[in-house]
Amino acid sequence: MEVKETDFFDQVFKVVRLIPEGRVTSYGAIAKYLGAPTSSRIVGYAMNASHSQKEKVPAHRVLNRNGQLTGKHHFSNPFMMQELLEKENIIIKNDTVQDFNNHYWDPTFELSL
DNA sequence: GTAATGACCTTGG
């Protein structure tokens, strides 16, 4: 089964796609939700593979713990990520999401509710 | 098969 990259990736994509509009989450939150709080890097790597996925993944809603647009450079255009987020009523300044705590969407909290 | 890198986070000094 070469089509199966890894279950971890699939899980990450699934959670990322569940992120509602106007909400953002962090890699560590997803990793923790998947049961791998220390494997936060894998989540970021999964986003890197998101381009390979058929279904589009709202990777622009996934930021780091600092609320910083670390992977904006990986998009079609570095500004695309910021534009997409701004379109969702999310304010971004200096490549950093303002009111990050207010827009933070924790899967372990929302999905575990 | 080994080594290095990566859209990160946690812990130690």
Next chain:
DNA sequence: ACCAAGGCCATTA
């Protein structure tokens, strides 16, 4: 409070 290093899993060279 700030700075530094380690760890994690998977992919690529």
